[in-house]
Amino acid sequence: MSKFLSLEGIEKRFPIPGKEDYIAVTDVSLEIKKNEIISIIGHSGCGKSTLLNMISGLDAQTEGAIVLENKHVQGPGPERAVVFQNHSLLPWLTVYQNIEMAVKKVMPELTTKELKERVEKFVSMVNLEHAKDKLPDEISGGMKQRVGIARALAIKPKVLLMDEPFGALDSLTRANLQEHLMRIQESVQNTVIIITHDIDEAVLLSDRVIMMTNGPEATIGEILEVKLPRPRDRVALQSHPEYIRCREAILSFLYEKFAKEDE
Amino acid sequence: MNSELLKKLFLPVLVFMIIIQVWATIATLVEEFPTPADTYVAAFGGVNSLGDEVEGVLSDPFYIENQDSKGIFWQILASLQRVFAGFGLAILVGVPFGLMLGMSKMAHYAFDPFIQIFKPISPLAWLPLLLFIFQDINMTAISTIFITSIWPIIINTALGVKSVNKDYLNVAKVLQFTPMEKITKIILPVSIPYIFTGMRLSLGIAWLVIVAAEMLTGGIGIGFWIWDEYNNLNYHNIIIGIIIVGVVGYILDLIMGKIADYFDYRKKGRVS
Numbered sequence: 067m068s069k070f071l072s073l074e075g076i077e078k079r080f081p082i083p084g085k086e087d088y089i090a091v092t093d094v095s096l097e098i099k100k101n102e103i104i105s106i107i108g109h110s111g112c113g114k115s116t117l118l119n120m121i122s123g124l125d126a127q128t129e130g131a132i133v134l135e136n137k138h139v140q141g142p143g144p145e146r147a148v149v150f151q152n153h154s155l156l157p158w159l160t161v162y163q164n165i166e167m168a169v170k171k172v173m174p175e176l177t178t179k180e181l182k183e184r185v186e187k188f189v190s191m192v193n194l195e196h197a198k199d200k201l202p203d204e205i206s207g208g209m210k211q212r213v214g215i216a217r218a219l220a221i222k223p224k225v226l227l228m229d230e231p232f233g234a235l236d237s238l239t240r241a242n243l244q245e246h247l248m249r250i251q252e253s254v255q256n257t258v259i260i261i262t263h264d265i266d267e268a269v270l271l272s273d274r275v276i277m278m279t280n281g282p283e284a285t286i287g288e289i290l291e292v293k294l295p296r297p298r299d300r301v302a303l304q305s306h307p308e309y310i311r312c313r314e315a316i317l318s319f320l321y322e323k324f325a326k327e328d329e
Numbered sequence: 330m331n332s333e334l335l336k337k338l339f340l341p342v343l344v345f346m347i348i349i350q351v352w353a354t355i356a357t358l359v360e361e362f363p364t365p366a367d368t369y370v371a372a373f374g375g376v377n378s379l380g381d382e383v384e385g386v387l388s389d390p391f392y393i394e395n396q397d398s399k400g401i402f403w404q405i406l407a408s409l410q411r412v413f414a415g416f417g418l419a420i421l422v423g424v425p426f427g428l429m430l431g432m433s434k435m436a437h438y439a440f441d442p443f444i445q446i447f448k449p450i451s452p453l454a455w456l457p458l459l460l461f462i463f464q465d466i467n468m469t470a471i472s473t474i475f476i477t478s479i480w481p482i483i484i485n486t487a488l489g490v491k492s493v494n495k496d497y498l499n500v501a502k503v504l505q506f507t508p509m510e511k512i513t514k515i516i517l518p519v520s521i522p523y524i525f526t527g528m529r530l531s532l533g534i535a536w537l538v539i540v541a542a543e544m545l546t547g548g549i550g551i552g553f554w555i556w557d558e559y560n561n562l563n564y565h566n567i568i569i570g571i572i573i574v575g576v577v578g579y580i581l582d583l584i585m586g587k588i589a590d591y592f593d594y595r596k597k598g599r600v601s
Contacts, residue, residue, distance in 0.1 A: 124499055142502040154496035158518045158594030167514065171504045201594075221504070 070135065070257065071098040071121075071225060077129035078116050089283045090116050094130070096276065096286065098225075098257060105260040105268040107316065108278030109326040114261045115229055117278075121259065122148045122227050134224060144172040147223035151230045153214040155202040162189060162198040165217045172221040188220040191250055208239035212246060219254060228260045232267065241300065244270060252297065265320070269312045270300055277319045280326055287324060290315050363565035371565040386569055399549065405577060408543065408550040411467065412535045415474025419531055422475075423482030424524060428512065430483065431490025431520070448480040452538040456545055466546040473542050478531040485527025489520030518594060525589035532585050536578045551577075 076094040079087040091113035098104060106114045119125035121132055123142035132139040134146070142148075155164050166185045169176070176184065189198050192212035197205050202213070211231060218226055232240040244267060251258065262268050268275045272292050279287040292312050294303065303309040349365050356364040363371070370377045374385030390402035429436050452473050459476075460469045493516055501511050543552025555570035590596045 122503065124502060142499075142505070144504055146503070148499070148503050150496055150499065152496060154494075154500050156497060156500070156515070156518070168504055171506065171510070 427486025489523025
């Protein structure tokens with residue numbers, strides 16, 4: 067398989083006046099295949115969000131290159147859509163308008179009718195037909211995040227970047243959204259990178275789990291392949307030997323090899 | 330009947346009666362101070378305490394006898410025209426300037442010290458200088474209003490721009506908005522409530538300024554009228570003038586508040 071997205075020797079330094087640079091992330095090299103779902107997991111402060119921001123282009127790497135389909139990533143762009151942790155919906159636009167705004171900008175060639183069809187398709191993909199004319203403040207946190215996902219997918223990105231997408235939600239809502247994401251992924255194949263600190267979420271959703279060592283100078287510690295068949299059922303998985311193996315591998319990485327002391 | 334509503338109606342009436350009583354007491358203490366009754370007659374017409382039949386100031390507010398003698402309506406109108414001319418100019422200049430100040434750190438560093446110095450200058454300090462420049466009553470009044478009411482608009486607009494959530498700007502970056510799209514689709518919707526707060530403050534200042542400015546410049550206008558009535562020894566009309574200034578100012582603020590609410594997405598006054 068040809069290279070789809072590759073990170074080549076990424077390093078991120080933050081200058082500190084009067085001191086040596088703070089090296090947040092160093093020597094991160096990774097190849098991501100098309101339609102692969104990977105999660106990046108690590109303790110807080112391991113630079114996983116910094117890494118995602120560099121892939122999205124919102125932040126520039128100090129060293130190394132990020133190449134998507136043979137093109138160097140320079141700055142943000144709609145082919146790398148981001149689902150932000152706090153959803154980032156514009157509060158003065160309705161659910162429908164939030165998605166419409168993005169589609170209109172990225173696909174200016176669409177006719178009024180095509181635009182409407184596309185927006186409605188993605189509204190219904192996340193089951194929000196009933197709430198499409200509501201403002202973000204009038205819907206629940208889980209629904210907002212679904213709109214965020216719909217908005218990101220509606221602009222047909224090559225890569226979907228999710229920065230702790232369900233981190234701010236309660237565990238039941240989180241499970242519900244994970245189901246949504248898996249169901250959507252089955253119909254619209256996508257390359258997805260998820261930042262998470264939730265072990266179950268990482269195993270349930272991913273093809274590969276990237277485990278980051280602790281910062282400063284964080285890097286990739288181990289990469290775990292999750293060889294579970296899809297569609298995955300969270301209840302049935304609990305006793306699946308592969309699921310248990312993956313969970314244990316991540317647990318031992320995070321709490322034995324790279325345990326983090328409370329500061 | 331709703332007891333809350335009863336209190337809302339009854340309590341202001343009670344306070345009104347106390348004010349009238351205090352006023353009546355002052356009238357007995359200060360020689361020639363107009364009593365509430367005489368002031369009422371001077372406003373709406375009738376027979377005053379001296380037994381004279383008088384025309385009220387408000388019974389024919391629209392009369393025009395000659396260029397120098399016009400009804401109270403025309404005085405208020407002249408003042409409002411100057412206020413809105415100066416206020417309009419302040420919006421036209423203040424909003425873009427505030428946007429620039431909020432978006433550019435360089436602009437903020439460059440201009441902020443001067444804004445802080447100009448802001449507290451009294452309109453009366455500007456007036457002689459502006460009168461000297463323009464040699465014209467209208468231009469002087471309008472420019473005085475402009476220069477004293479522009480600061481809250483600039484400051485609040487800049488504050489609004491700075492309050493834009495960084496995440497919204499990240500959304501704009503990912504979608505590759507042009508700078509113009511960034512302003513119209515992200516920055517303005519967030520800043521509009523702040524801009525209107527600035528405009529409301531600014532209009533309040535403009536209305537304060539006009540009365541003082543007109544007293545010094547003369548000609549026509551509610552401020553001039555109050556001063557003129559002082560020179561004519563019509564003290565009851567001064568009180569009428571004060572009440573009119575207060576009521577008009579209150580109405581202006583009320584209207585501005587309604588407009589502000591209409592454009593504030595947080596209050597659901599959705600534009601589209």
